[in-house]
Amino acid sequence: MTSSLKNCPAPAKLNLFLHVTGRRADGYHLLQTAFQLIDRSDLLHFTVREDGLVRRVNDVPGVPEAQDLVVRAALLLRAEVLRRRGGERGGARAPGADITVEKVLPMGGGLGGGSSDAATTLMALNKLWDAGLDREELMALGLPLGADIPFFIFGETAFAEGVGETLRPVDAPDCWYVVIEPGVSVPTPEIFRSEHLTRNTSPVIITDFSSHYANRNDATQFGGNDLQQVAMRLYPPVAHAIEWLRSFGDARMTGSGACVFCAVENEAQADAVLNEARGTWTAWKARALKRHPIAAML
Numbered sequence: 001m002t003s004s005l006k007n008c009p010a011p012a013k014l015n016l017f018l019h020v021t022g023r024r025a026d027g028y029h030l031l032q033t034a035f036q037l038i039d040r041s042d043l044l045h046f047t048v049r050e051d052g053l054v055r056r057v058n059d060v061p062g063v064p065e066a067q068d069l070v071v072r073a074a075l076l077l078r079a080e081v082l083r084r085r086g087g088e089r090g091g092a093r094a095p096g097a098d099i100t101v102e103k104v105l106p107m108g109g110g111l112g113g114g115s116s117d118a119a120t121t122l123m124a125l126n127k128l129w130d131a132g133l134d135r136e137e138l139m140a141l142g143l144p145l146g147a148d149i150p151f152f153i154f155g156e157t158a159f160a161e162g163v164g165e166t167l168r169p170v171d172a173p174d175c176w177y178v179v180i181e182p183g184v185s186v187p188t189p190e191i192f193r194s195e196h197l198t199r200n201t202s203p204v205i206i207t208d209f210s211s212h213y214a215n216r217n218d219a220t221q222f223g224g225n226d227l228q229q230v231a232m233r234l235y236p237p238v239a240h241a242i243e244w245l246r247s248f249g250d251a252r253m254t255g256s257g258a259c260v261f262c263a264v265e266n267e268a269q270a271d272a273v274l275n276e277a278r279g280t281w282t283a284w285k286a287r288a289l290k291r292h293p294i295a296a297m298l
């Protein structure tokens with residue numbers, strides 16, 4: 001049996017639009033959003049341990065090992081595997097793993113980096129441990145750890161509802177984006193609890209969405225990101241980045257920020273925008289992905 005999986009990508013997502021349509025009794029917000037996978041990723045490496053321990057073996061500045069979503073995800077899966085195999089009392093042995101996390105995506109960037117790391121961990125260890133969970137079971141296991149985790153396991157560009165767990169695939173066009181990292185880290189809970197957040201955007205009809213998403217501008221036709229005003233008010237660099245990027249296209253924020261992006265015609269146009277950004281912004285280009293790149297490895 002394979003004992004390691006190296007260079008497993010955990011790609012970023014962009015929220016092409018994001019509407020807050022309500023609030024659940026438990027305080028979580030109901031959303032409608034379009035999740036777009038892009039080809040910029042953290043990189044994870046996994047090696048099976050025979051002693052049943054789960055360890056993150058490298059240092060990740062700002063994230064203690066026990067709080068890392070990759071460790072928490074692995075422990076959740078390990079508990080589920082043990083349960084299915086009859087528990088330790090029934091003679092089952094806990095599977096273990098060493099995990100290395102190479103961070104590329106900024107934390108608190110709205111790119112879903114932590115959730116994507118957790119999703120990649122669940123998918124890779126499900127394979128390495130021969131755990132046998134299907135996609136829906138992995139999505140359900142990951143949801144309590146992060147609202148974006150089900151999407152990354154779903155693994156294709158999608159329209160999402162609920163808190164992000166109700167997903168339907170969208171046939172996304174080949175498309176390039178320019179993304180700016182404004183240099184601040186935005187805590188998601190701070191944005192959702194703001195008194196200035198509007199929570200009553202009218203739901204869009206999802207069949208309209210899927211039938212219209214044929215070119216790079218269509219996904220944004222329903223409007224912008226309802227979290228953006230709040231983040232711009234609390235974090236001025238987010239507002240400055242949007243203002244700057246607006247001269248090149250329909251710039252907006254992803255997730256709860258801080259990163260902002262705009263779709264461009266092609267790679268050459270992305271390079272031209274990056275040229276202008278040099279010296280002012282940390283910025284990069286990314287291409288839309290149709291599928292999660294780990295699918296080809298598992």
Ligand SMILES: C[C@](O)(CO)[C@H](O)COP(=O)(O)OP(=O)(O)OC[C@H]1O[C@@H](n2ccc(N)nc2=O)[C@H](O)[C@@H]1O
Pocket residue numbers: 015027028029030031033110112115145146147148149162163164188189192255256
């Ligand atoms: C805004 C998005 O990035 C859109 O993709 C995600 O919904 C956020 O996902 P995330 O960072 O994984 O967030 P979580 O770790 O699940 O939630 C952090 C906190 O944000 C608030 N939260 C999050 C998602 C949501 N739909 N409603 C909320 O009110 C809750 O206070 C929650 O405790």
Ligand SMILES: Nc1ncnc2c1ncn2[C@@H]1O[C@H](COP(=O)(O)OP(=O)(O)OP(=O)(O)O)[C@@H](O)[C@H]1O
Pocket residue numbers: 062063067068069070101105106107108109110111112113114115117118148186188255256257258
């Ligand atoms: N592996 C991880 N990578 C990044 N952050 C992690 C990880 N594990 C735990 N965290 C914690 O999660 C917080 C949010 O990080 P993340 O990069 O997922 O934010 P985000 O991109 O804004 O997410 P979202 O788009 O889902 O709101 C970090 O500040 C950090 O404390």
